[in-house]
Amino acid sequence: MARNLVYFMFILVFSVAFASCGRSNESRKVSLEKKEVNPARAVEEHADHIRIAVGGMITPKEGFGYYKQFLDYIGEKLGKGVDFVDRENYAEINALVKSGKVDVAFVCGGPYVDGHAAFGMELLAAPQAYNGTVYYSYIIVPADSPVKNFQDLRGKSFAFTDPLSNSGKLVPTYMLARAGQSPKSFFSKVIYTRTHDNSIKAVAEKLIDGAAVDSLIWEYDNLKSPTFTVKTKIIERSPPYGIPPVVVRPGMDPQLKARLRAIFLNAHTDPKGREILRHMMIEKFVPLDDRAYDSIREMKAFMNKQAAQGKLKE
Numbered sequence: 001m002a003r004n005l006v007y008f009m010f011i012l013v014f015s016v017a018f019a020s021c022g023r024s025n026e027s028r029k030v031s032l033e034k035k036e037v038n039p040a041r042a043v044e045e046h047a048d049h050i051r052i053a054v055g056g057m058i059t060p061k062e063g064f065g066y067y068k069q070f071l072d073y074i075g076e077k078l079g080k081g082v083d084f085v086d087r088e089n090y091a092e093i094n095a096l097v098k099s100g101k102v103d104v105a106f107v108c109g110g111p112y113v114d115g116h117a118a119f120g121m122e123l124l125a126a127p128q129a130y131n132g133t134v135y136y137s138y139i140i141v142p143a144d145s146p147v148k149n150f151q152d153l154r155g156k157s158f159a160f161t162d163p164l165s166n167s168g169k170l171v172p173t174y175m176l177a178r179a180g181q182s183p184k185s186f187f188s189k190v191i192y193t194r195t196h197d198n199s200i201k202a203v204a205e206k207l208i209d210g211a212a213v214d215s216l217i218w219e220y221d222n223l224k225s226p227t228f229t230v231k232t233k234i235i236e237r238s239p240p241y242g243i244p245p246v247v248v249r250p251g252m253d254p255q256l257k258a259r260l261r262a263i264f265l266n267a268h269t270d271p272k273g274r275e276i277l278r279h280m281m282i283e284k285f286v287p288l289d290d291r292a293y294d295s296i297r298e299m300k301a302f303m304n305k306q307a308a309q310g311k312l313k314e
Contacts, residue, residue, distance in 0.1 A: 049081035050074070050256075053093045053105040056086070056195045057162050058244060059280075060217045062224050066279040067106070073273055077263045088194055090164035097121055097249045104260065108214075108244045110166035113296050120250035124257070125264040126243050126288035129216060129281060133288055134240035136215035137167035140199075140232045142206050150175060150236050156209035157189040159199045165214075166296055168196060171238045172212040174299040177306050197221070204231035216243075220281050242292035246285070261287075 052074070054067045068084060075082035085102050087093045090111040096102040098119045107115070115121030126133050141147045147156070150172075160183075161168030176186050183190045191208065193199045199211035200221060205228075215237070222229040246264060248257055267273030268284035277284065 049083045050078065050104065050260075051083045051085050051102050053085040053087060053096060053102045055090060055093055055106065055162075056088065057090065057108065057165060057168070057214075058106045060197050060221050060224075063220060063280055066276055070267075070273075070276050070280065073267070073276055074260070074263055078259060089162050094118075094121070094164075097247065100249050100251070102249065103252065104246065104248050106244065107247055108162075108164065108166050109242050109293050109296050110170050111164045112245055112247055113293050113300065114164060115247065116290070116293075121247050122250060122252075122257075123288060123290060124246045124248045124261055125285040126245040126292075127280075127282040128284050128286050129243070130219075131283070132240075133243045133286060133292065135167065135243050136240060137171035137212050137238040138215050138218050138234045139172065139210060139212055139236040139238075140203050140218070140234055141210045142203055143231050143233045145209070145233070147210065147235060152235075153210045154186055155188050157191070158183070158187045159191050159193050159202050159208045159211035161193055161196055161199055161213070163192065166241060166244075167214040167238070168199065168212050170296065170299055171241075174303060175238075177303045180306070180311055200232060201228045204228035210235075214244075216281075223281075239295070241295055242288065245288060 052071050054064075054071070056064075059067050071082045071084055085093075085096065087096065090108060093102065093105050093107060094111050094115045097105050097115060098121075104124065112121060112123070116123075129135075139150050139153075141153070147153055158172075160172070163169055173183060176182055191202075193202055193211075196213040196217040199208075199213050200218060202208045203211045218229060218232075218234075248260065264285040265287070268277055
């Protein structure tokens with residue numbers, strides 16, 4: 001019980017810290033929480049602005065401020081105000097993109113695949129990092145854990161990030177499905193931490209036995225602020241997947257979409273844009289074909305088939 005209390009306080013403190021990140025003058029945070037009486041009206045008040053969502057799952061805490069700087073940079077290039085929309089999970093962001101309350105969003109490959117199939121979410125651009133446009137799911141455990149591989153985590157506690165996350169949920173679930181297992185049948189307990197930072201910290205502090213995290217975020221933290229990553233070890237790395245993309249809502253004005261794409265694709269050629277990208281640990285933004293996410297679709301299709309045939313143990 002004491003450990004559960006510590007974990008709860010850890011998540012609470014981290015969430016408060018995340019919510020209190022500094023704001024710039026140009027990029028304003030728009031609250032769309034359910035507690036508001038009429039969240040739609042709050043968006044309409046700035047109808048001439050462009051609304052961009054960056055979920056807390058996309059970037060580590062250390063890099064979040066640079067994403068906000070990049071949003072301001074986009075606004076400067078467009079000559080428009082930018083409203084920063086903060087949501088706690090991918091399902092909410094997808095819903096806002098679908099409804100048109102968000103124009104642009106930084107999402108994971110899994111939510112993109114879902115949104116593209118469900119309502120025509122469109123690719124705008126993708127970041128290039130570490131000389132490529134792919135990333136991995138890292139399975140991590142405490143540095144001194146005797147666990148050597150994913151199968152050794154049977155009967156232990158495990159952390160996912162977001163229910164729609166590719167690296168933080170889909171990949172490890174697919175690994176289990178290939179063996180005819182499910183998280184419920186394989187692990188003793190499963191929790192959702194909401195962000196990869198939270199998962200890394202939970203493993204480092206031994207509040208959980210293992211977790212699946214985004215390789216880009218683990219590597220960023222390991223380079224910039226390794227306090228917690230050094231207390232973890234990577235026991236497995238997944239195959240490569242299409243990197244988390246930047247998407248736009250369906251039906252966006254073609255001219256606006258073209259201007260946005262040009263800003264993203266050329267940011268690295270501008271001194272100010274290049275400096276912001278450097279801090280984001282992004283080399284540049286590039287075009288990326290929808291087929292880059294076919295491997296994610298294949299995982300989803302496999303698990304749906306296994307579940308339909310009753311081959312997954314619950």
